[in-house]
Structure formats: C-alpha cells, structure tokens
Amino acid sequence: MLRAPLRSGAWVTLATLLAGGCVQSEPKPVSPGLPPSPWISRAIPEARGDVKDSPDGTKVAVRYKGWSTEDFGRFRTYAYDDPRPDIPLARPPMPPITGDPNKGRSLFLNRSLGPCTGCHLIQGEDVWPAGDVGPDLSTYGDRRLPAEYTFNLIHDPRTLFPQTLMPAWGAAGLLKPEEIAHIVAFLGTQKGPLPSEKDPERDPRTRAKPQGFGDNLDPTNNPAVLRAEGADDLWEKKGPAAKACADCHAGGALSAMKGVAARYPQYVAQYRRVMSIEDFLTVHAPETTGRPLPEESGDNLDLTMRIKMAANGMPVSLDLAKPEHRAALERGKASFYRKVGQRGHACADCHTAANGRGADKFLGGRLLANVENGLTRHFPTWRTSQADVWDMRKRMQWCMTPLGMNMLAADAVEYAELELYLASFDQGKPISVPGIRH
C-alpha cells in the first residue's frame, strides 16, 4: 500500500497512523449535529469503495472479487458531501434511421443492458424472467403512439413523467440513440390479440411467490449457523494485547451479549457516530484486544452473527427518541429517497409500495422486498446464490453497483444511518440471525 501513489490527504493520514501502529484517529465533526466526516474506513481493501488510476489513464473501482470494476464517478452517491447534480434532462431529436424490430427485441432482452424485461413484460415464450415493476408492454403497438414520443420516453422519461422510476436510458448514456430507435420499432410490433398463456410462471402477475429456504436457525439447513458458532473460539482467543473478548465479557458470547444487538445500529458517543455491530467491532476489537477486525472480514461477520444470535427472538428495540437518532433517521431517510447513480434510482423506488413503486413486485425473477416488513433483522444472512454470508452493508453496496453508483466504504457513516432508518421498520419485530435468502 505504501508504494501506491498517495494523492489525497486522507490517505497520507491513514498511512501515517498505520505506520504508528495505531488506527484510531480523532474523528472531526464537520458541523454540529453531523457525524464525523470523513470516517477513516476500517474495512477490508475490497470493501472501501476505492477508485484507482490505472496505467492507461482510466479509473478502476476496487470492489469485491467478481464484481464490476467500472468507475461510476460521474454519478451521485450517498456521500453526504456529494456535490454531483442530477443527470441533466435531455430531449434530442430521434435519429433519422429506420429502426430494426429484431435488433430492438434483442436489445430489449439483453441482460447486460437493461434488461428492459426486468420491469416490462413483452410477448414471447423466451421472455424469462420478466418483471412487473413497469407497465406490461405486450400490446404497446396497439396504442399507436408516435415513434418520437416513445423515443423520448426511453431516452429520458423524466421529460414526460417527472416522478418516473425508469432510468434515463439515453441521457445517462446507457443506450445509444440508434439503439433506442430499434427498441421503438420493436415496441411498435407488440400487438394483440395475445396468445393464451401456457406457463403461469412467465407472467409475473400470475407467478408463484418464492417460499423461502426453511428454518434459518437449523445448522443442517443454514451453513452460516456453524460459521457463527465458530466465533466462540475467537471470543476466547487472546489478541496481541493479551486480552480476549471473554476477559471483559464473561460467560461466553451468547450470554454476555444477550439482547445487545437489539439496540443496534445506535449512536455511540465515544466515536460520535451511528454504528452497527460490525462497525463497532472494527474499532472496539483493536482497542481492547489489539486484534484488527476489519469490516467485511470473515471474523467480523462471524462475531457479528454470534452477537446477534444472542438477541435472537427478541424484538428490535432501537431508542428512536434519542436526539442523535432522530437526526440520523432524518439523514437516513433522505438517503433512502435520494436518486443516485447512473440509473438514478433511490432505495425507495424498489423497496416501498406507494405511488406504484416496486416493492412486492417482481424485478426479473426477484421479488422486491418491502421496507415496511423490515429488511434488516435477519442480517448477516446466508445467501444461497453466493454460498456466503453477507451483512447489511455488503447488501447495500451490491444493490447500487449494477445500478451505476460507486459504493461507499462498508463502514461509512452514510450506510450506518441508512441502516438505522431501515432498522426502524424492524422495530418490535423479532431478530432471527443468521437469515437465509436467495
């Protein structure tokens, strides 16, 4: 790390602190009421949201293994000091070409672009899986809308519907004007009458809702349970400072930490910010045991799960009236509704149901969860599709990566306050960790 060019002051500070054998710094509040910024990340390198210059002059985002390394630096993030404006509205003329419906159809289905079918149903048995966040377009051609109108609608729907959930495909640079012209030509071919539906699973409105993966606390069913139990060793193991968790918190993790997780995320006065269990461990473990426990490391996740298991079955009990929490909830809510990234999506677009938003509908084959039901109380959770444990932060980082936003560090204050806002919907509902999800 030290050989890498040090460009910003924050990096120099971090390097100096690390060289001094001390990662704890004095957090500086930017203004009264706001949490310290920037928080020096104590996450593993893949989880810090770093963007590096590559030798050919392009920027490369450092992310988890297998994730895109594309830099989305042009687009707004959740950072509280992010000055980037909305993507400018655009209404260019339609290119003077004759659209090819076949090209349009393959663009419509192309998984590396939209895919448009993630939200809209069209005709054809090969359309799988289609979602129903947006209108069914199976008979769009029957509406005889002018091509120019449809072109504008795809290029930048905000020029026609300011409250739309649809990304500005053209204005954000996701589709070229010629490609949109092909899609316009294709949509003109979508005419009734519709053939009878052979497979009820094809249409998201008649598709069966996913049933889940059984008992999440059964170790024969959820591999994360054994991982969490493995953290009992870590609890007893002395760190470089010759201290173990067990030296101060006697009686094993499950009894010493009983119910603690029900109060998190919470404002921790010592660090002047809202923290989840994961965040707290990244500073508390090195301070007491001398052992680093960086965010998103396996040990941090395992210990977090074990501490949360000590609150299993207990209701989430956040102190929502605390002044620091009220301010953080306001900021978290603002993040939840903020349009970010290349696609200009907000969390609320997919995870609330009011005003025709996406919650409880299918996005492709995935049923979008509704924030009203609480999204956080089963995290960290085993993901059957990833064969790994993910905590809330990695889930947040992943959510916006395919939507074109550079992720923040996993332990960023912005994520912590967003998580607090999400957890406020879990208030009073029983904790059940580790969860198991797709």
Added chain:
Amino acid sequence: MADIGLVRIRIPSSIKPGDVVKVRVLVIHPMEIVQRKDGKPVDKNYHFINRVVVSYLAKEIAQFETTQSISENPFFAFAFKATEPGPLRVTFLDTHGGKYEGTADIKFS
C-alpha cells in the same frame, strides 16, 4: 469449531407410525484432506470420518463408508421407516479412533 464430534440430528416435528422419515444429521469434524508435497500425496494417518452407523431400536439399520472427499463438518441425510417409538442413534467413527454419537427420540404424534 470448538466442539469436534458434536452431532446434531433433525427429524420432522410430526411423525406417524409407518412413515418414511427423512433424517438430517450434522457432525462437527475437520475431515482432513490429502496433503501433497512435490505433487505426491503425503502418506500419513489423515483425520476423517470413515464410517457412519445408524441404529434404530438398538438394531443397526444402515452403515455408510465415507472418505476424505466429504466436506468439513459433514451433513448426511437419509430416510428410514419409523415403525415403533424409540431411539434413533447415529454413530460417527473416524480414523483416529474417535467415536461421536447423536440420538433422536422417535415419537409418534
């Protein structure tokens, strides 16, 4: 994993006489894999479970021979016909002489 040899058995919550019951058993065990040196397997007494014995009503009903190709903390699932109430015992034997047992009480409801 602190508890080597800890056996956990899961059976359905409701069983009727004559039911074919699916049993899920998990055991904590390192299941040591083959080490190689210069491309050749190292010859040593590897620590892994090589035999699993299932008994029901004190009678052996199945025996499995297992190898190192099975994962750490292995999980086995099998079915048997529950005819009478009584204990179902699963015994794991490993190459270092370890013997780990778990019992589930088959009750009808």
